[in-house]
Amino acid sequence: MHGLLRDRQQWSIPLHGNSETIRTMARQDARERILEAAYDLFAHQGTRSVGVDAIIEKSGVAKMTLYRHFKSKQDLVLAFLERREALWTEDWLIREVSTRTSDPKERLLAIFDAYHDWFQIDDFEGCAFINVLLEYPAHNPLHGAAAGHLAKVRAYIGDLAVRAGIGNVPEFCDVWHMLMTGCTIAAAEGNRAAALEAKRAAQRILDHWSE
Amino acid sequence: MHGLLRDRQQWSIPLHGNSETIRTMARQDARERILEAAYDLFAHQGTRSVGVDAIIEKSGVAKMTLYRHFKSKQDLVLAFLERREALWTEDWLIREVSTRTSDPKERLLAIFDAYHDWFQIDDFEGCAFINVLLEYPAHNPLHGAAAGHLAKVRAYIGDLAVRAGIGNVPEFCDVWHMLMTGCTIAAAEGNRAAALEAKRAAQRILDHWSE
DNA sequence: CGTTTTAGACAGACTGGTTTGTATCGAGAC
DNA sequence: GTCTCGATACAAACCAGTCTGTCTAAAACG
Incomplete structure (x- = not known):
């Protein structure tokens, strides 16, 4: 928990210069990034064999963020x-x-x-x-x-x-x-x-x- | 479950003549029942969505029996x-x-x-x-x-x-x-x-x- | 202008269920 | 004794979906 906190802080430091830009962009296109990642994965590997974990990994999004924008995997498909x-x-x-x-x-x-x-x-x-x-x-x-x-x-x-x-x-x-x-x-x-x-x-x- | 066992015994008794025949028949019977069950399930529901558990359940066979006759699910498909x-x-x-x-x-x-x-x-x-x-x-x-x-x-x-x-x-x-x-x-x-x-x-x- | 609240995002543990495949054991046939 | 079988437990991975906690940017408010 504390280790994770430190990691996140180290993460944030290099981004400090334009952090607001990144955060704003991230917030605006979170849904877009999810859909983009899902599009690539679903189109090439099928909707059944691609799990939501692969989508959140590719889109760099938290799982709860995905489920805030899409109420289920079926919705995403x-x-x-x-x-x-x-x-x-x-x-x-x-x-x-x-x-x-x-x-x-x-x-x-x-x-x-x-x-x-x-x-x-x-x-x-x-x-x-x-x-x-x-x-x-x-x-x-x-x-x-x-x-x-x-x-x-x-x-x-x-x-x-x-x-x-x-x-x-x-x-x-x-x-x-x-x-x-x-x-x-x-x-x-x-x-x-x-x-x-x-x-x-x-x-x-x-x-x-x-x- | 017991019904299946009794059925199998009644099945085997009339074949009592040749011991080799019974053992061979029994072995092939298990393989045949597995393949029959897999055929129905795979044909109607697809090979990906049907698990081996459904096949062993439908064929009344033990899991190890399935894997003795087919070295993997891919082999069964x-x-x-x-x-x-x-x-x-x-x-x-x-x-x-x-x-x-x-x-x-x-x-x-x-x-x-x-x-x-x-x-x-x-x-x-x-x-x-x-x-x-x-x-x-x-x-x-x-x-x-x-x-x-x-x-x-x-x-x-x-x-x-x-x-x-x-x-x-x-x-x-x-x-x-x-x-x-x-x-x-x-x-x-x-x-x-x-x-x-x-x-x-x-x-x-x-x-x-x-x- | 400064402070506080809030909403959305990230991270990851966690639940409950399913998957393939392996191991063990006892029953019955020969 | 040997062989195959069924039953069962198990391992390890995977799955969808939930939850807690932390962070930050922007809005709301003083």
Whole structure:
């Protein structure tokens, strides 16, 4: 106890010059640091195999601080999924596809070009939504949340399909998304060309669909 | 508990003829009961969330008996995957497709009919190979094992594709399997018609592929 | 301006439960 | 006597979540 006190004092001394800055920053972004650490760990190792101890260790936060911002680990996983949608679905996938082309039909195909880039990343982390969906049984709230996020991806496909004048949009979304998830699994198996193969198949489906 | 013992004794008595047989049977019976219990639990709840205690409880076996037959839980999961291939891939999928039609091209499509039946089961358990693949990181032996079993499914598709006179078999297998895995994920999301939707898309891919 | 209060952060012990895997012992079969 | 089995206790690690105590910066108040 006294030893710990001394350690903390020694700790504080080198930081004395800008201690207020550090403290203020720390206070403001404690939640942010937790979520950032959780994002990295959950995305790369799965939500089930990552414990809260690993998250507090990586974020340099006290356990009670984590539980002040998130009432349970499940809450933290839900926050992770929402951030994943913001960062992966919206900031990356939709943006990436938008920059490649403006034609709705070409955008549908460009999804697989974006996926191809994704699959080339060294530490390819896989689709967090699929992972969480399969990590928890059907009755678990996290399973439903993951399904909801996957549904939003399908909604985006539906938006493109409508603007591309495609018929039977609901089924088209399902099928298109099956190719996307299917090639994501193939990438997890190690098939780096999965997205290119899926794109060629998608092209054929698209051709026949809009006849 | 005592009921199980009595059952075992009644079981053994009729086999009294050959001593070696009884001992051998008893040994294999224990291993068999463990594997059977592990199969049910692993298939329905995943390999990570099921502990060995649940397996010994369900199989009515002592813990040491389990570890005498399987040197670790990982070993047991490997045995589960092998049995899954024997029961699901060979005894069910391939057999089911074979009984539906004998034409290779029609068999490729019949896979999705079989899948449709599979998806209608009340406690649909999902694809154990995909689950294990995503449950463990890439460097884990179980990840590789699961990938190997998925590759065998693709090999079966390749066999059908060759006999159907389809060109570019390797890519065809990949794409066909993507549709299969993709609709399995969709089924896990709750889409009971996923296999039918996938079949219609597969039909279009097949038409264009064999041009 | 100086003092006190307060809120949030850090540290880490701790609880209660679960995990894999090991060790020991007695019962029953041959 | 030998072998396998079941039952049980156990070790060591891990898990989520709680709790106490300390620190400090900023707000509240004199």
